[in-house]
Amino acid sequence: MINKKSIGVFDSGYGGLTVFESIAKQLPDYNYIYFGDNARAPYGDHSFETIYEYTLDCVEWLFAQGCPLVILACNTASAKALRTIQQKVLPVKYPGYRVLGVIRPTAEVIGSYTDTGTIGVMGTRGTVNSESYPIEIHHQYPQLNVIQQSCPMWVPLIENNEHVNEGADYFVKKYIDKLLAQSADIDAILLACTHYPLLVPKMKNYLPEGISLVAQGDIVADSLVSYLNRHPEIENQLTKNGEMSFYTSGDHVVFDHNASIFFSKKVVSTQVHLNCNP
Template sequence: METVKQSIGIFDSGYGGLTVFKSIAAKLPQYNYIYFGDNARAPYGDHSFETVYQYTLECVEWLFAQGCPLVILACNTASAKALRTIQQKILPLKYPDRRVLGVIRPTAEVIGGFTKSNTVGVLGTRGTVNSNSYSIEIGHFFPDLKVVQQSCPMWVPLIENNEHNSPGMDYFITEYLDELMAKATDIDCILLACTHYPLLIPKLKNYLSENITLLAQGDIVADSLVDYLDRHPEIESKLGKEGECKFYTSGDREKFNTNASLFSEHEVNAVHVPLKS
């Protein structure tokens, strides 16, 4: 009997995960992918832990139902608030042959190599910052590293509404950067701990000195996935290698198709998926 070749699932609350998908697909173009954006309930940043967990689990199980043996949470808020519970409580009981990975640990494993001052800034949603996930994870790998965090609650809504080039975005960029830098003057690396934020890199560079490294997560997560698949042939062998990419959204598919072009070089023709809540 021929084995059904399956896809790598990539999940985000909206469009931001497409920046991670872009890097993954560039590094591993041979695999099949299914991207799911929960745009109808985005952004996740201000939702409670329980709500983010329930939303994330529902979307992960939907991707499992499409035959994905491996799902990447290309969303920092979902990785911070839902990943550990899914890995520890859901997978062993219900899906022992499936795997779910996030974006926080791969970033924490390498961030120490991007700073000379041993002080890094983390810009993220309220949910990611309040979870303290980055401080905890980075501390495991680089206990001497100082982590300074700043939430940026207005960035995702502005990006999702295609207003990231507006004067209003400049106002909120300077506000949050000023608050971050006021907490530590020796920051020389700033992690963009939200997959939406790479779209702001040109603007961010206008307000930061040249000695500060802006660290996006796409290539980091892609490199980590390459390593993971090398170490887990039992997962890699299940994956189809036709280079197919399918896109789904819980929101308006026409809006998703239009806005997705800002985040991904792939032509996107998404299918709408109604969710329970």
């Protein structure tokens, strides 16, 4: 048990580090605990029930480490677990704790990125099949046309550090072509997976001019700044020593090595064995 109140940041693996980096840059004074559930990643193709159970395990572990606020820096977990945790778990078991995701902050601002009114969303199968982005975006911008494309090969390519090689080009182009074939009016593409910013250089090679790519890191960080300003009952609990701790349910040596793909600072993690780890 850590006797400091930290902001918890959770992802099924490494991609959440791209969001965490943006958060830490905007809010450098706070203490953070990052947890990657690498032993059970990727989450994208698991069932709703499994993703919910895995996410809740990790959120409860972060609560136990002294995190009154946890950010689900994972689109799949945000799509398939966040609402149930917020509505059914927190009020009963953890009334003083808060869990936030990455979908709503993005949906709140995505309308400002399009002139045509047609948005592309690229994500994992789990995120796309959940329909979470079309639903949340239409709450904010009923007039927008939201077109989705799942990209099941992108996360494995990135996590195996193959995204910089020529072999990745085939799959980058394949999914972009599939998305754009659905509408000629798309002028903004939301990268609805925290891994995908690493593919931006390759994506730009296959996109027509005038289509912007929207990553989530800065959007989520801006939203967290606003949230803490509006919720002093949470903000006042948080310790501000500028400390970062990293944990993984997988091999910590592998995690530390692969984290360098996603995070600019050296990462030294500790392995955690959750009760239901494989």
